[in-house]
Amino acid sequence: MNENILRTFKVTKRFGGIIALQDVSINVPKESIVMLIGPNGSGKTTLINVISGQYKPDSGKIYVYDKDITGLSPHKIYKMGISRTFQIPLPFRKLTVLENLLVVARNVEGEKITSSLFKRKKWIKDEEELAEKAMEILEIINLDHLWDNEAGNLSGGQMKLLEIGRALMSDPEIILMDEPVAGVNPKLANEIMEHVLALRDEYSISFLIVEHRLDIVLKYVDIVYAMHNGRVIAVDSPDKIISHPAVAAAYLGG
Numbered sequence: 376m377n378e379n380i381l382r383t384f385k386v387t388k389r390f391g392g393i394i395a396l397q398d399v400s401i402n403v404p405k406e407s408i409v410m411l412i413g414p415n416g417s418g419k420t421t422l423i424n425v426i427s428g429q430y431k432p433d434s435g436k437i438y439v440y441d442k443d444i445t446g447l448s449p450h451k452i453y454k455m456g457i458s459r460t461f462q463i464p465l466p467f468r469k470l471t472v473l474e475n476l477l478v479v480a481r482n483v484e485g486e487k488i489t490s491s492l493f494k495r496k497k498w499i500k501d502e503e504e505l506a507e508k509a510m511e512i513l514e515i516i517n518l519d520h521l522w523d524n525e526a527g528n529l530s531g532g533q534m535k536l537l538e539i540g541r542a543l544m545s546d547p548e549i550i551l552m553d554e555p556v557a558g559v560n561p562k563l564a565n566e567i568m569e570h571v572l573a574l575r576d577e578y579s580i581s582f583l584i585v586e587h588r589l590d591i592v593l594k595y596v597d598i599v600y601a602m603h604n605g606r607v608i609a610v611d612s613p614d615k616i617i618s619h620p621a622v623a624a625a626y627l628g629g
């Protein structure tokens with residue numbers, strides 16, 4: 376197996392008396408698609424939030440390759456090539472599809488307020504290059520024909536694709552996705568997962584995906600971690616994970 380691009384080691388996170396994560400250790404090998412499953416409240420979203428720096432773990436470690444990133448700010452973690460999408464997409468609804476990608480890029484660079492002509496020219500060139508990059512990304516995810524549509528007019532599935540496009544603007548090595556196909560019709564859901572496969576195979580991007588729709592997503596992934604009550608209860612290949620008694624019991628028990 377490839378080296379691990381992302382690793383958590385015994386990560387624990389509490390919210391008051393609730394133990395959302397207990398000693399969670401997972402590996403995401405380079406160029407792989409890893410899936411997290413588990414009933415509601417298992418800790419899946421919390422794990423994504425801890426990895427991306429939204430929450431600091433109470434204990435445990437998070438590594439990118441061999442670098443310890445535990446407790447770094449979301450911005451620093453993002454700059455290290457870890458991008459994410461959200462369970463509920465929140466595009467800037469009044470901006471166009473293209474502008475939604477450009478806004479992300481500008482946030483990455485920070486606003487450059489300058490007055491000299493030279494710098495202004497450079498700024499224009501940067502903006503042009505960013506727009507080109509954004510259009511290339513829109514082509515990859517088949518949203519290029521909608522580039523000047525207001526994001527608020529996209530379908531739910533197209534907004535999920537736009538989320539992926541926004542995540543791609545930072546040239547990530549890994550994308551953390553929280554429920555990328557929730558509420559999306561099966562045809563578009565499969566299309567989204569086909570894009571994920573292509574991004575892995577053509578751009579060597581790894582994925583950590585949280586998703587309830589096992590029927591659609593399991594067949595696209597390489598490794599599955601099952602969680603329950605904040606713990607990892609099984610890890611296996613997608614065809615075997617469901618036959619673990621603990622996994623079946625977690626789902627039946629709710």
Ligand SMILES: Nc1ncnc2c1ncn2[C@@H]1O[C@H](COP(=O)(O)OP(=O)(O)O)[C@@H](O)[C@H]1O
Pocket residue numbers: 390393394395413414415416417418419420421422
């Ligand atoms: N910000 C928070 N404050 C308090 N409790 C939280 C917070 N986020 C998550 N939790 C709790 O942590 C547990 C795990 O939640 P979550 O990670 O959202 O689960 P999942 O994504 O698997 O449905 C739940 O009991 C949830 O109520």
Ligand SMILES: [Mg+2]
Pocket residue numbers: 419420421462
């Ligand atoms: Mg969740």
